[in-house]
């Protein structure tokens with residue numbers, strides 16, 4: 442029996458949850474994967490070899506106890522699996538949906554070598570989705586409240602991670618966000634076909650029931666000053682993200698018809714959710730020839746949102762090859778299935794047009810010597826210019842940290858690229874140079890991932906607890 446169990450992976454292949462039909466996907470702003478059924482998830486989780494050295498755990502940025510909860514769910518112990526999963530991750534149902542698993546946990550799975558990795562992400566999603574639906578809630582029966590309270594600025598993954606750890610330790614987190622809903626980029630960035638908004642709203646209710654207080658529509662620096670927070674609270678955590686768009690620095694970027702990725706994506710979410718304040722904010726690409734510039738998650742989201750809005754064509758131009766794209770491979774594959782055309786090794790050098798966009802001039806690149814990060818630098822091939830016709834260009838070159846002006850008077854050190862200095866390796870993890878202020882997520886590391894922001898928020902909370910001696 443034991444032998445049979447161990448070699449389950451030979452009998453049962455990797456099976457991702459099924460996807461909706463392409464035509465449905467191309468028209469709808471809803472998640473594309475069907476949920477696993479109980480029997481399916483048990484079989485899939487059972488494929489785990491429980492190898493002695495779980496590389497998946499090391500590669501997972503929050504170091505989830507992956508083999509342990511795979512075992513629990515394969516045996517039908519769903520609530521225990523959910524409890525264990527929440528010990529390391531504040532947003533397991535979100536990470537299960539949006540992590541680039543192929544580069545993280547599943548990429549490191551021993552079975553990834555020819556047999557097909559265990560479907561770790563989809564199982565993580567299943568555990569929390571199903572447990573919450575069945576009424577499971579985090580066990581806080583042993584919590585003892587202290588008299589401490591902490592102000593958390595930003596209700597994105599970093600702020601949520603921090604608040605989750607604090608509230609479990611009996612420290613009251615008050616989370617401020619300038620937006621009307623929690624989630625940061627989970628709500629106002631990542632589109633519904635990857636993460637439906639109801640998932641974030643459900644998490645909000647769970648957190649509120651745990652004792653986290655959200656004060657939304659409240660901007661620190663405008664509605665409340667940082668000085669007020671510093672005098673009213675025992676510590677402050679900043680998880681404010683990065684919102685300054687990187688520019689290409691080539692001619693034509695200001696032509697009508699050229700948009701930054703985020704306003705395009707956010708206007709789409711606002712329209713779908715009925716949150717639109719001004720109808721003229723909505724950016725429609727219906728019937729247009731769209732060119733998306735970039736190769737990360739944001740670019741993929743622009744591609745797939747354009748398809749769903751009814752663009753005539755969607756072309757994604759990226760300066761490196763497919764192998765070197767920074768985004769999740771799974772999402773590139775999904776974009777291609779939905780009809781996006783990729784042009785690799787194309788560097789934009791100008792956006793052309795008279796009084797509006799008519800096309801993007803690109804030059805073909807070949808990969809040259811590695812840069813300081815070990816990634817091979819794209820170099821232009823002489824005489825290879827061409828113009829890709831376009832009515833709309835969406836620019837998704839990423840974001841740069843842009844700390845707010847009001848931080849200047851707070852003795853918080855900012856490094857030369859705009860990130861907040863808040864190292865993990867020090868007495869109080871993620872403390873800034875102002876002892877009462879901690880920071881984590883994109884505003885410290887630059888734009889990255891949901892799961893790394895959750896990790897930093899959680900670790901910063903540990904730092905705060907040590908600092909407050911609770």
Ligand code: FAD
Pocket residue numbers: 539540541594595596597598599600617618619620624625626627630631632635659660661662680681682683703706738739742845881882883884888889890891892894
């Ligand atoms: P954010 O999510 O940016 O949250 C910061 C919050 O702080 C915001 O809600 C903001 O309103 C608030 N805030 C800022 N200033 C103030 C202030 N002064 N007062 C009050 N509130 C303030 N990652 C993945 O892992 N997988 C993906 O598939 C993925 N797709 C992405 C798609 C897009 C389009 C984008 C833009 C990013 C994507 N990411 C993805 C990256 C991921 O969303 C971010 O790395 C993550 O959200 C960072 O979390 P954070 O908490 O640091 O910041």
Ligand code: SF4
Pocket residue numbers: 500501502503504505507530536537540542545546547561562565892
């Ligand atoms: Fe994998 Fe992300 Fe879940 Fe970690 S949090 S197990 S990397 S899907």
